[in-house]
Amino acid sequence: MSKPRTIIEKVWDSHVVHEQPGAPALLYIDLHLVHEVTSPQAFQGLRERGLKVRRPDLTIATADHSIPTTDRSLPIVDPIAAKQLAQLEANCAEFGIRCLGVHSDRQGIVHVIGPELGLTQPGMTVVCGDSHTATHGAFGALAFGVGTSEVEHVLATQCLLQRRSKTFRVQVEGALRPGVSAKDIILALIARIGAGGGTASVFEYCGPAIRALSMEERMTVCNMSIEGGARAGLIAPDDTTFNYLCGRPHAPKAKAWDEALERWRGLPTDEGAAYDREVTLDGSALEPMITFGTNPGMGIPITAPVPDPARVGDANERESLAKALAYMDLQGGKPLLGRPINTVFIGSCTNGRISDLRAAAGLLKGRKVNPQVRVLVVPGSQEVKREAAAEGLPEIFRAAGAEWREPGCSMCIAMNGDQLQPGEYSVSTSNRNFEGRQGKGGRTFLASPLTAAACAITGVVTDVRTLL
Amino acid sequence: MKPFTRFASRVVALPNRNVDTDQIIPARFLKTTTKEGLDRQLFHDWRYDAEGHPRPDFVLNQPRARGAQILLAGDNFGCGSSREHAPWALTQFGFRAVISTSFADIFRQNSLKNSLLPVIVPADVHQELFALVERDPEMTLAVDLAGQKLEMPGGRAVEFPIDPFSRQCLLDGVDELGYILQHLPAIEEFEAGRAVPINTLAG
Ligand code: SF4
Numbered sequence: 001m002s003k004p005r006t007i008i009e010k011v012w013d014s015h016v017v018h019e020q021p022g023a024p025a026l027l028y029i030d031l032h033l034v035h036e037v038t039s040p041q042a043f044q045g046l047r048e049r050g051l052k053v054r055r056p057d058l059t060i061a062t063a064d065h066s067i068p069t070t071d072r073s074l075p076i077v078d079p080i081a082a083k084q085l086a087q088l089e090a091n092c093a094e095f096g097i098r099c100l101g102v103h104s105d106r107q108g109i110v111h112v113i114g115p116e117l118g119l120t121q122p123g124m125t126v127v128c129g130d131s132h133t134a135t136h137g138a139f140g141a142l143a144f145g146v147g148t149s150e151v152e153h154v155l156a157t158q159c160l161l162q163r164r165s166k167t168f169r170v171q172v173e174g175a176l177r178p179g180v181s182a183k184d185i186i187l188a189l190i191a192r193i194g195a196g197g198g199t200a201s202v203f204e205y206c207g208p209a210i211r212a213l214s215m216e217e218r219m220t221v222c223n224m225s226i227e228g229g230a231r232a233g234l235i236a237p238d239d240t241t242f243n244y245l246c247g248r249p250h251a252p253k254a255k256a257w258d259e260a261l262e263r264w265r266g267l268p269t270d271e272g273a274a275y276d277r278e279v280t281l282d283g284s285a286l287e288p289m290i291t292f293g294t295n296p297g298m299g300i301p302i303t304a305p306v307p308d309p310a311r312v313g314d315a316n317e318r319e320s321l322a323k324a325l326a327y328m329d330l331q332g333g334k335p336l337l338g339r340p341i342n343t344v345f346i347g348s349c350t351n352g353r354i355s356d357l358r359a360a361a362g363l364l365k366g367r368k369v370n371p372q373v374r375v376l377v378v379p380g381s382q383e384v385k386r387e388a389a390a391e392g393l394p395e396i397f398r399a400a401g402a403e404w405r406e407p408g409c410s411m412c413i414a415m416n417g418d419q420l421q422p423g424e425y426s427v428s429t430s431n432r433n434f435e436g437r438q439g440k441g442g443r444t445f446l447a448s449p450l451t452a453a454a455c456a457i458t459g460v461v462t463d464v465r466t467l468l
Numbered sequence: 469m470k471p472f473t474r475f476a477s478r479v480v481a482l483p484n485r486n487v488d489t490d491q492i493i494p495a496r497f498l499k500t501t502t503k504e505g506l507d508r509q510l511f512h513d514w515r516y517d518a519e520g521h522p523r524p525d526f527v528l529n530q531p532r533a534r535g536a537q538i539l540l541a542g543d544n545f546g547c548g549s550s551r552e553h554a555p556w557a558l559t560q561f562g563f564r565a566v567i568s569t570s571f572a573d574i575f576r577q578n579s580l581k582n583s584l585l586p587v588i589v590p591a592d593v594h595q596e597l598f599a600l601v602e603r604d605p606e607m608t609l610a611v612d613l614a615g616q617k618l619e620m621p622g623g624r625a626v627e628f629p630i631d632p633f634s635r636q637c638l639l640d641g642v643d644e645l646g647y648i649l650q651h652l653p654a655i656e657e658f659e660a661g662r663a664v665p666i667n668t669l670a671g
Binding site for chain 2: 017018022023024026028030031037038040041044045049056057058059060065066078080081083084087097098119121124129130131145146147148149150152153156157158159160161163195196199200226229231249250252260295297316319320323413414415422432434435436437440
């Protein structure tokens with residue numbers, strides 16, 4: 001019998017085009033997602049070399065990062081963003097790529113639309129010029145972010161030069177308690193291993209707490225793999241995966257579906273396969289999590305005090321913590337609970353899907369957001385927006401006093417004018433709390449949609465379990 | 469790309485850990501459609517105050533930074549977003565090497581493609597380097613990629629790891645796309661042997 005392999009190795013092995021000693025492997029890419037920010041220089045590179053896009057049929061583009069979330073029938077106010085968005089459409093037209101652009105009824109955040117359209121499938125390799133590409137790992141795909149040079153490589157050749165990553169098993173035992181969600185699992189993992197803890201690795205998320213998650217929740221977990229430093233993160237496909245995929249526009253049909261199912265069922269990690277690293281979390285012990293600092297590893301259970309630099313032994317660590325707290329204007333040893341906030345952002349490729357909006361709306365229904373707080377709800381795609389509308393969610397958000405916007409990355413990256421003012425605090429369902437990420441001088445607490453909705457109601461950092 | 473040759477330079481020290489690419493170049497500058505003109509935006513929000521004036525206490529604004537080609541950075545440098553604008557901004561400022569104990573994966577890959585050498589050193593050497601720069605801001609280091617070593621003051625050399633393929637590409641100034649294109653026959657053969665799972669152009 002051949003050596004037992006992890007799903008990570010199986011997907012890798014089946015995509016190696018060429019490998020020679022001393023050089024990285026040439027890896028074939030099944031799906032290439034393109035957006036406006038990291039692609040213009042790659043298209044320019046193709047032009048300069050006189051190259052075409054090798055496989056437009058495995059490539060798809062959308063506009064998400066710099067797109068306004070206001071009325072799409074109005075012209076785009078920011079001329080630089082308008083130019084970038086127009087450039088994307090022009091590049092796609094020139095190179096024969098399908099573009100779900102500003103006015104498409106399928107437009108959305110790149111990591112929301114791939115799965116939604118059924119393009120992301122188990123066992124695939126997926127890349128995008130975006131570090132949150134690991135989102136697609138929720139389907140048992142090997143999905144990772146690349147830079148613009150690599151975007152150009154894939155456009156030109158459908159291949160990338162890659163080195164094998166280490167395998168890192170993340171086992172989550174038990175069952176989540178009420179008020180605790182997928183976002184809390186991933187924030188707890190990153191708090192445990194640190195922002196660089198998974199460097200050079202690919203996570204495989206396993207265990208009963210992971211199996212119990214819906215596809216959308218699995219995407220939330222995989223999405224933030226990069227925040228733990230990992231190249232990618234994935235979850236072996238099962239009936240949850242197949243049920244989600246079945247009937248989606250680009251999913252295989254009829255006989256092709258049956259054949260695909262048979263292949264996909266062979267993907268999960270073999271009994272006895274070895275990992276380079278492993279970590280175990282107890283899902284039933286998890287509390288709602290929140291970050292207090294300036295990288296996603298700086299997270300705590302929401303009832304815990306902010307770590308105190310004075311109690312940190314390691315000098316470098318102490319200094320990093322002190323710097324982060326100075327930026328956040330927080331004091332070590334004090335709780336975050338009760339701390340006033342200015343903004344709540346519900347959206348992004350981490351938590352901008354329909355189940356996230358449902359969770360937030362469920363809490364906001366019949367309640368009002370605190371008048372001191374600006375609340376932005378930004379659906380992840382046009383499809384999510386339509387689903388939400390069909391369920392009456394926009395009315396719930398508006399009645400509560402929240403803003404219901406057009407789909408895009410919005411305040412996750414603050415490129416489009418949706419941003420914090422210097423010094424403001426936001427509770428955000430996105431994935432990065434870096435200095436200035438949500439606007440220059442802005443301060444971000446990352447949390448789940450439930451926690452964000454709870455904070456919107458009270459106007460202070462709140463344990464959602466007190467409102468359930 | 470130009471071949472990567474041995475050079476010696478002063479060192480700019482930035483000890484912060486986990487410096488993310490949003491600090492190296494904030495997202496609002498990513499609306500550009502070219503690679504040019506990013507050097508002024510390098511570390512923008514640490515480098516300039518709210519009125520756009522240089523902050524004198526930030527290391528890149530100090531005389532020692534002028535002409536420096538080596539950045540000595542804290543652990544896990546370049547984490548976060550995949551933006552290649554980060555190494556573009558660093559190289560346009562003049563940096564040719566970044567030294568740290570560890571780099572985020574995508575940043576490291578992006579750097580190698582832009583002739584920016586990520587030099588990984590052990591923690592004790594890392595600390596020693598910070599101490600040396602602190603003591604003598606004019607200190608110079610030499611980076612010798614062919615010999616895979618950093619030449620420290622006093623003539624001591626410290627080896628650093630780099631995979632042979634990346635090293636050769638840098639030394640020869642070869643870019644990876646050219647290398648991949650040489651393997652087109654293998655790519656065609658691979659494609660011929662498998663079913664196409666999707667067609668983004670359909671429907
Ligand atoms: S929502 Fe945020 S993290 Fe996701 S793709 Fe957009 S900018 Fe990147």
